[in-house]
Every structure is written in structure tokens, then in C-alpha cells.
Amino acid sequence: MTAAADDPLALPDPVEPPAAPGEPLLVADDVTVRFHTRNGVVHAVDGVSLDLREGEVLAVVGESGSGKTVFTRRLMGLVTGGRGTEVGGSVRFAGTDLTTLSAARLSRIWGAEIALILQDPMTSLNPVKRIGAQITESILLHRKVSKTEAAKRAVELLRSVGLSEPERRVRQYPHELSGGMRQRVTIAIALACDPRLLLADEPTTALDVTVQAQILDLLADLQARSGMAMLLVTHDLRVVRSRSHRIAVMYAGRIVETAPTSTLFADPLMPYTEALMNAVPPVTGPNHVRLQVIPGRPPDLIRPPAGCKFSPRCPYAQDRCLTEEPPLRDAEPSGPDAPVHRYRCWFPVGSPAWAEAKARNIERGSSAAGTPVTEEMVLT
Amino acid sequence: MTAADVASPSPVAPDVTDDVVLRLEDLVVEFRAGNGGTVHAVSGISLEVRRGETLGLVGESGCGKSTTGRAIMQLPRPTSGSVLFEGRDLATMSGEELRRVRPKLQMIFQDPISSLNPRRRITDIVGDPLVVWGRGDQRAKVVPEVLEAVGLDPEQVADRRPHQFSGGQCQRVSIARALVLDPEVLICDEPVSALDVSVQAQILNLLEDMKRRYGLTLLFIAHDLGVVRNISDRVAVMYLGRICELGETRALFDTPVHPYTRLLVSSIPTMQDVADLEQIDRGGGEMPSPMDPPSGCRFRTRCPLATERCADETPLMREVLPGRFAACHHPILDHAPEHSGAPAAEKAAGKTTGTTALPRNGQPSREDA
Numbered sequence: 042m043t044a045a046a047d048d049p050l051a052l053p054d055p056v057e058p059p060a061a062p063g064e065p066l067l068v069a070d071d072v073t074v075r076f077h078t079r080n081g082v083v084h085a086v087d088g089v090s091l092d093l094r095e096g097e098v099l100a101v102v103g104e105s106g107s108g109k110t111v112f113t114r115r116l117m118g119l120v121t122g123g124r125g126t127e128v129g130g131s132v133r134f135a136g137t138d139l140t141t142l143s144a145a146r147l148s149r150i151w152g153a154e155i156a157l158i159l160q161d162p163m164t165s166l167n168p169v170k171r172i173g174a175q176i177t178e179s180i181l182l183h184r185k186v187s188k189t190e191a192a193k194r195a196v197e198l199l200r201s202v203g204l205s206e207p208e209r210r211v212r213q214y215p216h217e218l219s220g221g222m223r224q225r226v227t228i229a230i231a232l233a234c235d236p237r238l239l240l241a242d243e244p245t246t247a248l249d250v251t252v253q254a255q256i257l258d259l260l261a262d263l264q265a266r267s268g269m270a271m272l273l274v275t276h277d278l279r280v281v282r283s284r285s286h287r288i289a290v291m292y293a294g295r296i297v298e299t300a301p302t303s304t305l306f307a308d309p310l311m312p313y314t315e316a317l318m319n320a321v322p323p324v325t326g327p328n329h330v331r332l333q334v335i336p337g338r339p340p341d342l343i344r345p346p347a348g349c350k351f352s353p354r355c356p357y358a359q360d361r362c363l364t365e366e367p368p369l370r371d372a373e374p375s376g377p378d379a380p381v382h383r384y385r386c387w388f389p390v391g392s393p394a395w396a397e398a399k400a401r402n403i404e405r406g407s408s409a410a411g412t413p414v415t416e417e418m419v420l421t
Numbered sequence: 422m423t424a425a426d427v428a429s430p431s432p433v434a435p436d437v438t439d440d441v442v443l444r445l446e447d448l449v450v451e452f453r454a455g456n457g458g459t460v461h462a463v464s465g466i467s468l469e470v471r472r473g474e475t476l477g478l479v480g481e482s483g484c485g486k487s488t489t490g491r492a493i494m495q496l497p498r499p500t501s502g503s504v505l506f507e508g509r510d511l512a513t514m515s516g517e518e519l520r521r522v523r524p525k526l527q528m529i530f531q532d533p534i535s536s537l538n539p540r541r542r543i544t545d546i547v548g549d550p551l552v553v554w555g556r557g558d559q560r561a562k563v564v565p566e567v568l569e570a571v572g573l574d575p576e577q578v579a580d581r582r583p584h585q586f587s588g589g590q591c592q593r594v595s596i597a598r599a600l601v602l603d604p605e606v607l608i609c610d611e612p613v614s615a616l617d618v619s620v621q622a623q624i625l626n627l628l629e630d631m632k633r634r635y636g637l638t639l640l641f642i643a644h645d646l647g648v649v650r651n652i653s654d655r656v657a658v659m660y661l662g663r664i665c666e667l668g669e670t671r672a673l674f675d676t677p678v679h680p681y682t683r684l685l686v687s688s689i690p691t692m693q694d695v696a697d698l699e700q701i702d703r704g705g706g707e708m709p710s711p712m713d714p715p716s717g718c719r720f721r722t723r724c725p726l727a728t729e730r731c732a733d734e735t736p737l738m739r740e741v742l743p744g745r746f747a748a749c750h751h752p753i754l755d756h757a758p759e760h761s762g763a764p765a766a767e768k769a770a771g772k773t774t775g776t777t778a779l780p781r782n783g784q785p786s787r788e789d790a
Contacts, residue, residue: 104617104618104619105617219707220707221707222707249481249482249644249707249708250481250644250645250646250685250688250689251481251684251685251688251707252481252707253688253690254687254688254690257690276617276618277618277690278618279647279689279690280690282690283690316619317618317619320618320619320621320622321618321622321647322622322625322647322648322650322651322652323647323651324646324647324650324674324689327671328650328651328652328653328670328671329629329651329652330651331626331629332622332625332626332651333622334622334623334626335619335620335622335623336623338587338589338590338617338619338620339617339619354619
């Protein structure tokens with residue numbers, strides 16, 4: 042049905058899925074963030090609910106403007122209401138609602154319980170402070186240890202993230218290190234207090250491909266060893282394929298599909314997920330392959346389309362899609378223990394309704410939204 | 422590696438030499454750094470681009486791929502070496518001669534928004550090259566044609582300005598501007614890396630269409646290996662100012678011969694389990710500074726196969742398999758047969774039966790001297 046279904050690269054989960062069910066470590070419920078701007082209200086995050094268990098790696102995938110970064114910052118409590126920002130919903134971490142905590146209480150959790158890694162390692166490090174001091178800062182803040190012990194721990198951390206000559210590195214400044222080394226330092230800082238949850242927002246996007254692989258390997262290794270939960274935010278589906286248990290796909294500020302990684306690749310139900318997979322040039326098979334095109338561009342979050350947010354770009358869109366927004370609903374379970382697979386679509390890929398919609402649009406040469414439907418859009 | 426050192430100066434059989442539209446010979450680009458040092462951005466690369474092909478140039482940031490693209494355009498002029506376009510050396514041309522050649526060589530850039538003048542209308546941006554060349558009277562006919570070709574509605578876009586467009590649309594405008602003078606060669610410097618995945622595919626398909634429609638030759642510079650693999654006929658891999666491997670796209674990706682190419686290919690997400698890329702030591706290695714490149718083979722500081730020889734002796738570009746060139750003392754030639762499925766690789770496999778003296782996996786051999 043899809044390219045992914047018979048793809049030899051569809052990997053089984055590389056990491057053991059997390060064991061015990063129990064109460065999830067992180068529960069985001071109906072998280073909403075709106076920015077009031079001169080041009081109107083930007084619906085950056087619109088009712089996103091997610092949960093993350095201990096030891097689990099959840100990937101949040103979306104293009105620019107999908108709201109993934111704002112959502113991550115909201116989880117962390119870095120986006121708060123006021124001054125033109127409107128927030129809603131709750132974020133429960135280990136039973137505590139973070140959205141109601143004071144800044145002072147939050148700062149006791151930041152770094153100690155929840156850590157964040159950002160895309161650009163240069164701007165997330167302090168350029169006028171030595172590497173060592175930046176690592177020990179959070180250790181001294183959160184743990185009752187002496188400066189000597191903290192300094193020793195900093196060296197250990199740098200070694201554990203694969204930096205050579207850690208004793209020398211602690212005395213260096215960020216500008217003396219390369220991009221990949223700096224990102225290793227930010228990871229060391231994030232891990233300094235053994236957080237239970239690591240939020241990694243595009244941790245490798247600014248890095249070269251060989252370094253990207255090193256950093257992703259490192260994160261996977263550290264995650265598996267420490268058993269911390271990780272939220273891996275990225276625009277690149279390929280990056281998370283062998284490195285996450287579950288994937289949530291975001292579009293226009295909301296989750297449009299969520300499933301275990303292997304299920305999502307084998308059986309995407311939301312046309313956007315399918316399109317995203319097929320738009321990426323394949324790395325096996327013949328070259329000069331005609332890429333499946335997603336027409337148009339990501340939606341305007343000030344004036345999002347009515348109905349399904351993807352409908353103006355969707356090759357299968359029908360009249361209903363333009364007026365009525367599909368809810369996030371559960372897929373038909375394939376067995377009694379089938380994992381949760383949710384999607385937001387009236388005509389899920391592979392269903393009889395979808396086949397009909399597709400045939401109708403091909404026949405009339407356009408979708409209900411008036412987008413021309415050409416062969417290259419519906420190769421699958 | 423100078424042109425004279427290379428066994429055959431052109432990595433192409435003599436009978437297709439006529440087809441070469443662009444030839445770089447021992448191209449060197451160096452910049453003086455503030456502290457008195459020298460940045461060795463491009464250190465003697467020789468390369469041929471054949472008419473009608475798409476040649477991919479890949480490498481990590483700082484490897485000199487963009488500098489190479491700009492040096493072809495003489496922006497700035499290279500430190501030494503020559504750039505032969507249709508047989509004439511651009512590097513020694515006078516300013517006026519060069520100006521007359523430039524319409525045949527066009528370039529598109531990574532950031533589509535900053536490469537368009539924000540204060541000008543689309544019709545002026547695309548039509549200006551015609552005015553410059555005294556063909557302003559053709560604007561009314563040619564500009565709508567070329568806008569149409571890149572998938573923009575001329576009536577809708579002509580009077581708008583760049584800020585009214587998305588990145589993908591701006592890249593379409595850049596492509597239209599590059600095509601309006603009917604060039605021979607289009608140099609694309611990371612044309613899709615600033616675009617979202619869903620828009621990337623539109624531009625990549627468009628480039629393939631335009632190549633066919635306008636009979637273009639493309640030099641496609643990018644760091645995204647998947648993108649380069651799909652669009653290129655041949656690929657040259659650059660590392661720290663030098664080309665380390667050159668060959669037909671699929672064969673090169675399926676059976677990388679240079680250890681650096683192998684590292685690159687193994688770093689593609691989801692490619693880790695493809696081909697015999699077992700247990701690649703990604704180490705903590707990163708590209709050394711181009712201010713102070715390693716002696717001999719520049720990849721040796723990260724190479725699992727490196728030996729003393731690699732430090733002493735710069736490996737020359739040589740044909741290690743038919744149509745495949747690599748600059749390596751220890752090329753990897755023992756790929757498992759099931760991975761050499763590409764036609765080129767099959768052809769190659771037939772010719773490599775006598776290479777038992779070459780290093781086996783991870784065990785460098787000194788016998789290949």
C-alpha cells in the first residue's frame with residue numbers, strides 16, 4: 042500500500058520498549074499556545090495531548106510552523122501566559138502540574154528533573170564562561186556537593202559524552218570547540234543531574250551528517266543506559282526511524298497522527314504522514330526518482346483553513362474535509378495487544394473510503410479544495 | 422594532488438571528452454585569515470562536468486564545495502588552476518570577456534529569500550538579465566514564459582515582491598531568473614536545504630524538469646546525501662578541500678570505495694544497516710581546520726584504515742574501478758556481492774578479481790603500494 046510497507050528498512054524497535062505501564066512520567070493535556078500579534082492571533086499549539094512513560098523515546102515530527110518547538114517550550118514552562126501570549130491546558134510531570142508552579146519551583150525542576158537540549162549549540166552555551174563552569178553550575182545548584190566533587194563530575198560527564206581530553210576541555214571556552222563538540226557539551230550539561238526527562242529540540246539539525254549520526258548514537262546510548270525518558274523533536278522523519286519508540290506527527294499546531302514508530306512507517310493513516318515519507322528522496326533503489334510532491338505550503342497559523350488543516354494540500358480531500366475538522370481517533374486495533382495508533386483524517390490511507398476519495402479526485406483532476414491532483418501526487 | 426600527478430588528467434575516457442562542458446584543472450582557492458594564516462579552502466581539485474549530466478558535489482560544511490562552485494563563477498577568482506568552460510579558461514579571462522561568458526553559467530543559492538532584492542518586483546528580478554544584455558524588448562514575452570515554466574502564474578506574481586512569497590516560491594523565482602538567459606550550466610549551491618521537506622520535493626522535481634526542458638548541465642552542491650543521490654548522475658565527494666571519490670551515483674552509494682565516503686553513507690539516517698557498513702567507528706572525529714590540514718591524506722586523522730603511508734604521501738586520484746576514481750592508499754574493494762546490485766558496480770566487480778592484496782574490512786594492508 043505504501044512505500045514503507047514493503048520497505049526492507051522498516052526496522053523493528055532497536056531499543057526495548059519501556060516495560061511497566063503505570064502512570065506516565067509526563068502527561069500533556071490539551072496544551073494550547075496562542076500568540077497575539079499585530080496581524081492576528083497565531084494558533085501555534087492547538088490542543089495537543091501527549092504522554093511519555095519512563096524510559097520511552099517519543100519523537101515529535103513536524104515541519105517549520107507545525108508548533109513542535111513552541112510545544113516543547115511550553116512543556117518546559119518556558120512559554121508562559123501574559124504579554125500577548127495565551128496558554129491553556131496542563132502539563133503534569135511525575136504527578137505535578139508544571140503550569141501552576143511558580144518560577145522558583147520550576148527552577149528546581151529545570152536541569153534536575155527535566156533538561157533541554159536546543160538546536161544551536163553555539164547560542165545555548167555562554168560564550169564568556171568556561172565549559173567546566175557551565176557544567177558545574179547546575180550540579181552545584183541542585184546537588185549538595187563540594188566544588189571539587191562537582192568539577193570531578195564535570196570531567197566524567199565530558200568523558201561520557203565522548204569528548205577527548207576532558208580535563209583540558211573544562212578549562213576551554215565554547216568558541217574553542219567545533220559544533221559537534223559544543224553539542225556534546227550541551228548534552229553533558231543536560232545530563233549533569235541525571236534528569237528523568239530530556240527534551241531534545243532538533244539536537245542535530247545544525248550539525249553535519251557524520252556528526253549528526255554520532256550525536257544521535259550518543260543520545261540513544263545515554264538514554265538506554267540511564268533509562269530517562271526522551272522527547273526527540275525533529276523535522277526529519279528519517280532521523281527518528283531507528284531511534285524512537287513512538288512518533289507523534291504535528292501539523293498546524295496539532296497532532297495529526299501518533300503511533301509506535303514501526304507501525305507509523307509500515308502503516309501511516311494520515312495522508313500528511315504518508316506524503317512526508319514519500320517526499321524524502323529515497324536512499325536505496327534507483328536514482329532520478331520522481332518525488333511525490335506535497336503541493337502548496339505549510340498553513341498560515343493566523344488564518345488556518347477550516348476543516349482539516351491539511352485539506353488544501355491533500356490529494357484525497359473531499360467536501361467534508363473542508364468544513365469539518367476530523368478528531369484524533371483510534372485506529373482499528375489489529376489485535377488485542379495492539380498499540381495505540383491515533384490519526385486525524387476522514388479518509389485514512391488504505392481504507393475503502395480513501396480508495397474511493399482517491400479515485401474520485403483523480404477522475405476529476407482535483408481535490409475538493411480545488412488543488413490539482415496529478416499522478417505525481419498519488420504515486421502510492 | 423595536481424593535474425599532472427593524476428594518472429590521466431581527466432577522469433573520463435577520451436572518447437567522451439568532447440562532451441565536457443566544464444573542466445576544473447588543479448583548482449586551488451586559498452584565503453588569507455586574519456591571524457596571518459591561510460585557509461586552504463580548495464586544494465587542487467580536477468573535475469569534469471559532462472554536457473547534460475547532473476554532477477553532485479557532496480561533503481560536510483567547510484569541505485570547500487561551495488567555494489568550488491563560486492570559483493567556477495570566478496567569485497572570487499581562484500588562487501591558481503584553471504576553469505575551462507567550453508575549452509576557454511575563465512580564470513585568465515579579462516573582466517569583459519568573463520562578463521560575456523557569464524550568461525552561460527548561472528547559479529542559484531541556498532537562501533532563496535536573501536538572494537532576491539526585496540524592493541523589486543518579481544517581473545523586474547527575472548527580467549533584469551535581459552535588460553543587461555540589451556534584450557529588454559523581449560521581457561514581455563520571455564519573463565511570463567519562464568515564470569510559467571517554474572510553476573508560477575505570471576499574472577499573479579509579476580507585480581509582487583519577494584516578501585510576499587514563501588521560501589519555496591522564492592526559490593522558483595531564483596530558478597526563473599537563472600533560466601531567463603538560457604544558460605548551459607546551472608550551479609545549484611544547496612538549493613533545497615533551507616526549505617521544508619514538503620517543499621523540497623517540489624523544487625527537486627522542478628530542477629529535473631528544467632534540466633530536460635532547457636537542456637541544462639547541473640552542478641548540484643549539497644550536503645544532504647539523499648537529495649544528491651536522487652538527482653545526480655555522478656557524484657564527487659569532497660573532504661577538506663580535496664575530492665576523495667568520484668563515480669556513478671548508485672555505484673558510489675552502494676559500494677563506497679573511499680573510507681570517507683563509507684563514513685558519509687553510513688551516517689545517512691536509516692542507512693546504517695545497508696551494505697557492509699558494519700560497526701563503523703564514528704569515533705569523536707570531526708573535520709580538522711582548513712587552516713592547518715593534515716599532511717598526506719587529509720582524512721587520515723579520522724580514518725580507521727590509516728597507516729603511516731597516509732601521513733607521508735598524498736594519495737592521488739586514480740581509477741580504482743571502471744569509472745570510479747578515488748584518492749586513497751587503502752580503497753575498500755571487497756564489498757559483498759549482494760550489495761553491488763547497481764549495473765555499474767556489477768561491471769566493476771568483474772574487473773576486481775585480482776585485488777586480493779587490497780585491504781579486507783578494517784585491516785589495512787601495506788601491499789597495495
